[in-house]
Amino acid sequence: MTDALILGGGLAGSAAACLIARGGGDVLLLERETGAHHKVCGEFLSVEAVAHLRQLGVEPLDLGAVPIQRMRLVWGDRAVETALPFAALGLSRHALDEALIGRAAASGARIERGVRVTGLDGHTARTSVGEHHGRHVLVATGKLPIRGERPAARIANGHVGFKMHYRLSPAAMQHLAGAIVLVLLEGGYAGLQLIEDGRANLCLVLRADAFAQLGGDWQGVRAWLEGTGFLQRVLADAQPLFERPLAIANLSYGPPPRGHATGTAMLLGDRWAMTPSLTGDGMAIALRSGFLAARCVLAGRDAGTYHRLLAGQTGRQIIRATVLQNGLESPAFRRAAYWLARMHAPVLAYAARATRLPDWRENA
Ligand SMILES: Cc1cc2nc3c(=O)[nH]c(=O)nc-3n(C[C@H](O)[C@H](O)[C@H](O)COP(=O)(O)OP(=O)(O)OC[C@H]3O[C@@H](n4cnc5c(N)ncnc54)[C@H](O)[C@@H]3O)c2cc1C
Numbered sequence: 001m002t003d004a005l006i007l008g009g010g011l012a013g014s015a016a017a018c019l020i021a022r023g024g025g026d027v028l029l030l031e032r033e034t035g036a037h038h039k040v041c042g043e044f045l046s047v048e049a050v051a052h053l054r055q056l057g058v059e060p061l062d063l064g065a066v067p068i069q070r071m072r073l074v075w076g077d078r079a080v081e082t083a084l085p086f087a088a089l090g091l092s093r094h095a096l097d098e099a100l101i102g103r104a105a106a107s108g109a110r111i112e113r114g115v116r117v118t119g120l121d122g123h124t125a126r127t128s129v130g131e132h133h134g135r136h137v138l139v140a141t142g143k144l145p146i147r148g149e150r151p152a153a154r155i156a157n158g159h160v161g162f163k164m165h166y167r168l169s170p171a172a173m174q175h176l177a178g179a180i181v182l183v184l185l186e187g188g189y190a191g192l193q194l195i196e197d198g199r200a201n202l203c204l205v206l207r208a209d210a211f212a213q214l215g216g217d218w219q220g221v222r223a224w225l226e227g228t229g230f231l232q233r234v235l236a237d238a239q240p241l242f243e244r245p246l247a248i249a250n251l252s253y254g255p256p257p258r259g260h261a262t263g264t265a266m267l268l269g270d271r272w273a274m275t276p277s278l279t280g281d282g283m284a285i286a287l288r289s290g291f292l293a294a295r296c297v298l299a300g301r302d303a304g305t306y307h308r309l310l311a312g313q314t315g316r317q318i319i320r321a322t323v324l325q326n327g328l329e330s331p332a333f334r335r336a337a338y339w340l341a342r343m344h345a346p347v348l349a350y351a352a353r354a355t356r357l358p359d360w361r362e363n364a
Contacts, residue, residue: 002028004297005134006109007117007125009101010039011283012269013140015290016297017104017111018056023298027109028134029101030127034114036098040161040248042191042203043093044068044180044280047086048357052287055360058099064196065091067178071348074183075338077229081179082345085353088180088280090195092165117146122264136297140268140290143251159188159251160211161277162204162221165195166238175234176200182278183230184334186210189278190231199241202231205251205277207329218245253277254322255315266293266303272310275318276325279355285314288357313358321355 004020006013009031017029045053045060053060068088072081105111112129119126124133139146168176176194183190187210191203204221206214214220225231256273269286289310296306327333341347 001123001133001135002026002110003134004028004136004138005123005125005132006030006138006140007120007146008140008142008268008271009033009104009111009113010097010140010142010269010286011100012271012286012290012293013138014097014100014104015052015056015287016138016140016268016293017109018100018107019291019294020297021104021108023294025298027104028132029104029109029111030115030117030125030132031101031111031113032116036094038163038242038246039093039097040163040203040246041093041283042163042193042277042280043090043195043201044191044193045089045091045096046281046284046356047088048281048284048360049287050087050089052284052291052360053096053100055291056100056103056287058096058103060089060091060096063091063095063099065089066194066196068180068193070179071352072179072181073338073341073348074181074230075334078338078342079230080338080342080345080348082341082348084180085349086356090180090193090201092195092199092201095196117141120146120265136303137265138268138293138297139265139271140286141271143248143270143274145271158208158249159205159253160208161206161248161251162218162245164202164245165241166200166202166235167198167241168200168234169237172234172238173198173200180280181230183228184328184338185228186331187213187329189328190225191277191280192231192234200238202235203277208249218247253325255318256311264303266296266306268293272307273314273318275314276321278325278328279317279321279352281317281321281355281357284357285317288313288360291360317355317357324351324355
């Protein structure tokens, strides 16, 4: 039996694997994908996420990450811009997740790729290649539960997410340089920013009912996006770099439902809770959960203790982000928020600061 059996090799699972292996623990990480892959994500790396990555020995700038210093809020044909209160970076998940799982392997974790976990029963995981047992089981499989894990309650109206990479015209590149652009839309938002290799990432989050009203497919969404002033201008001469966008449905944002984490397994990253993507802190929470889980495994603490520590460190961020996202989905709040930001741009920086994770303290 291995000390730590980690299911899923995204940011949360790989961070935990890296730290447990560094601390002398025996780790087996199972990841269903066989190699580097794209994920639906805004690819905005917050200051907290960058700090955790550096502690793990991954330098995003070495992977080509692009600095982001400003935030632009777009509503219809209007825009307001302000400096971010922290330095952020743009980097694809394709590059980032691969670097981190590589880091976990280099730290001494055993990594098995192309292995799908099909069920969990206490300390035993069933997989496409047989059973594995762990004294500690860390579930880091992302948004969707695996069989046998206590399922999270679904919120009434989930969200859908899309991501597309583009090669932009030189004028559009210049327009975007150094900025994260958030476009407020009916029923959701779009985020656009530069990432490595001169590419741009467009990420869109829509409430399920708003998506259904657009016809429930990407064609409808694209036609609608092309009708929104800012995106129409920026994407006019853009070359899409995927044949079709990546999509994900049933996103249930918000704090973890009551009774969600009462089993013996530790739930990491999005398996624990999905903070609204708008604030760009989901990756930081995933990494933070990896740090806390590793600390608990190495100290022989149980899943209950781990979940309490994680709730204490991430709860406020998730609640504030959820209030902000819910508010921006209401037309009246959206209008008021835009005009408030227009009259007093530092309000944007305040909102960005208020939705950050507290600093990591080694002995907290
Ligand atoms: C639309 C959208 C936009 C976002 N934008 C941002 C942003 O700009 N900035 C930010 O910080 N956060 C953002 N996030 C949040 C961020 O993407 C997540 O919080 C983060 O990826 C969570 O990491 P994770 O390790 O928990 O899960 P994941 O990154 O999803 O990793 C889970 C891993 O488990 C593997 N896996 C899944 N099932 C199995 C199985 N059965 N067996 C074996 N392996 C399995 C998967 O292949 C994957 O590698 C966004 C999220 C969404 C949905």
